[in-house]
Amino acid sequence: MSTAIAATSEIRFVLDHVAQIGHLAQSERFAAASDDVIEAIIEGAATFATEVWAPLNHAGDTVGAKWTEQGVVLPDRYPEAYRAYVEGGWGTIGVPEEHGGQGLPFTLQTAVLELLGTANPGFALCPTLTVGAIEALVHHGTPEQQAKFLPQLATGAWTGTMNLTEPQAGSDVGALRAQAVPRGDGTWSIKGTKIFISFGDHDLADNIVHLVLARTPDAPAGTRGISLFLVPKFRLDKEGHLGAFNDVKVVSIEHKLGLHASPTCVLSFGDNDDCVGELIGPEHGGMRAMFTMMNNARLNVGLQGVQIGEAATRKAVTYALERVQSARSGATDRKPVRIADHPDVRRMLMRMAAQTQAARALVYYAAAQVDRTTLGDAAARERLEILTPLAKAHATDLGNEIASIGVQVHGGMGYVEETGAAQYFRDARITPIYEGTNGIQAADLVGRKLGMGNGSAFASLIADMRETSQTAALTELIDVCDETGRRLAGADADDRLAASYPFLTMLSVAVCGWLMEAQGRAASDDDLWQAKKATTAFYLNQIVPEALGLAAAARASSAELYAVDPALLLA
Template sequence: MTYTAPITEQRFVLETIADLPGLAQLPRFEAATADLVDAILEEAGKLSAGVFAPLNRIGDTEGAKLANGVVTLPAGFREAYAAYVEGGWMTLGADPAWGGQGLPFALATAVQEQTTSANMALSLCPMLSQGAIEALTAHGSEDQKQTYLTKIISGEWTGTMNLTEPQAGTDVGALRTVATPAEDGTWRIKGSKIFITWGEHDVADNIIHLVLARTPGSPKGTKGISLFIVPKFLVNADGSLGARNDLRCVSIEHKLGIHSSPTCTMSYGDNDDCVGYMIGGENAGMRAMFTMMNHARINVGLQGVSIAERAYQHALAYAKERVQVRRIIEFPDVRRMLMTMRGLTEAARALTYLNAAAVDRAHAEVDELARREAQALADLLTPVTKAFSTDIGVEVASLGVQIFGGMGFIEETGAAQHYRDARIAPIYEGTNGIQAMDLVGRKLPQARWKSLFSDMRADFALLLGETAGLAPYLEDALAALESATTWLAEGSGDDNAAGATPYLRMFGLTVGGWLLAKQASAATQRLNAGEGDPAFLKAKIVTARFFAEQFLPQAAALLGPVTRGAETLFAIPDESL
């Protein structure tokens, strides 16, 4: 179960889809030179393949363990995380004012893809810290940034998101954790949270929990929620660690996958002395929460890409060596599955990198209108990136099991682990059904899709040579997507809700086909100019053609399900289902 970072592919997508050279022209990202980008991808690939990947199977079989309130990780995890910190990988995209390197999120996304492919369970630790970094950077006070942000950015301390409670689930407004003011300006937190990823562990010296809670007399629902910094160890005035805070992990979940990622039930204030510090103002917790979650949703979408890449590499290696009369890679149906895995993975990667680059431009463009346009694109793409890419992760991992045949169902081969690990991603950070409703209910009314569709159609007209044959497939898919979008824009209620999930799939397939066509066009230009690796570039063109032939007709066919309405869904009474 070896892993090799797909650096040539990543670099190509960063150049042709994320337009990393264009980002490097912006003052904020001028350090992102081609040489630096190459060095970062190469060194991250070494860390991922040489340090993270060998622990993937060990973590799956041994898992995280809880004893007397202490969670320990399998042998090697602490050292692997220390190597990650020592290499400065946590600092890539963070603000230089607080110890970050200030490089593009798109580049940091490529690095995170590598570490997640290598070891998804371990990569979740820094991913959660990134959410805390985003919240503190956007909403923390100067003192809070000085005390906590620098340490999380360095990786010396880790961060978590504490949102979910047993009775609340997706309904965050139903949470019951309370925060009571103390005379010294701090707060006392009391309550419990569930499903807290890396809520307790032994790989870092301190854990900074970001906890949603209610203050006395706060409004009901989401309007009355505040966010608090609740450190595992209190921090002294000189920055050293002080007393243990009144919080503890009371259990860890026994899960389908990601066994070495401790998913904790956290209890706060058992002795009525859990100290918290408000961040972002009273009753402003939802704003800070969405800062964390929007960033996390892109990163969760990336998990789908990462597991798909790992499953594809594993299945490809097996297909090349497994003999059934002849090597199974020579059978058409196995080739169909491998091409499906490849095409879906590359489409999801391109979508995710495009989304990350839009976030970069929303922060770094000099012109205010350009920043607003980029933010609108990032907002539109985020639910698609999260849901489409994580669905792809599960589908590709499942195909990987199929290529292994009966051996894929046997744990020793490792193919099943990819599928088990991937299955959480469509649930994380708002289920994919919620993402679809967000796309239809919140993002379409903002109308950023109009300029996106216009850009797509303009690119179709530029396809030349071998890639010109992709245009009819793209046109048909986009025409259906436009019809579906118009129908949803004019509709409402259950009818729109019924069509939301097939619509998101339709959106992802169409945008994915467009992005693969853009890459095929760039590959054609490079081939004609005698630049790059001919085998790689020719494969990009073939992959785009396969996707257009096999998947874009599926996008057009989804117009019916999108616009069918909810009547049939409720035609059978509850008691008869």
């Protein structure tokens, strides 16, 4: 059994029954997404991920990216593996045809990214960030910018980054200090320092296209005064060919807990006052443009939770089927059995599989709303707004839970690096932090998303779930989410934010339960889908009732959180 990639049949099942990709293919925009094309892409990506990217995962973790005076260097064979990705056209799937892509659904691109990230989580961050840069330019770039940069970004020949965070700002984007000054020719002189820039420098591609938030002269304070700039590592000449170095220097890379194959860089722009950028969108319109990229990235970070969950589950199941230890309790003989046959290990494996499938359903369902929004569906746009914080936060929480259980299944060997189980645990830990911490996602849910359309977006989701729910515990959870959400919409800020995280988890489990229940109904009676029916039953009977227990926390007053100064907790 492979431990590198997800089961392609499971991915196809979710594409068909959750994302309903067949309905998307009925549109002129996605008509190319025929059954045979989908099948060929999934199988081809799985083979590529297994044979080319997965063998590099261990070196990516143990050797990792290295900083040098000449720039960041990835481990041996990484540049060749990335060139194979470019030559295979794997980056072009979801890019519109007019910009050099295949024009296929974002949902199908999501499936390809899952396969790549399951094979090699750190490496897959490179194309993941490029996808976000492409989205920002498609929606906010000028025709000239799109013509110069999108074809190269679409293939992955050039890669993209997003540059928000600065040392003094953290998650407070409005506190950034990077400066952009007009040069008199329509371009801007960029100066400042950005931190935590994934793949901010590397030796995989000829150019790196940085999207950088900065302030223009006399800009208003806070986020209202932020603009977005396109800043390539190498400038382009009039013919669009690579030209002079653009004064973007990698100062250092972080020494991290995990994702060692992904260089997290500190970048300095304009040390020699020779860094040139182009404005994307209107001046002071940077946050709107950047949110296009960030919301795309948030779904793809949620997808990282799926990737790690799948990889950890496959490794744990494989180990549990091979490891023989102790007789089964109550057995008539004392013959040792596979640890997979012991009830508690079976419980852990079922939980890992069910939670991974739930996270996948949630993220793919959100991805499908991206495609429906592209087709002009206003209701899908509202549904996507509600789902984005759920997909980012809950799927990454699950990735961490599943990776931790995976270590537990391995027992003491799971704590030993050589088995590989610990890598997934380390790699997963950043995902609830970057692209907006999960606490920020919860605050966004209760602060902005519940009130969208005077509550119509939330009410529509609740109504759709309630209409088809057939499980008593799920129906009860949906009702509790409805009541709690309406109460939080009218609560004061402290109470609303204090309840935000348990509420996000409750609502996420409700949506996952709804999607799992639908999959269980769609599964056939053959051997292949007995597992789907089993994981669905496990989810509805064991995980959904757990979420009901969060209702007390979601209803509690914030006064309990402020009953004592945190300093006294150290007494």
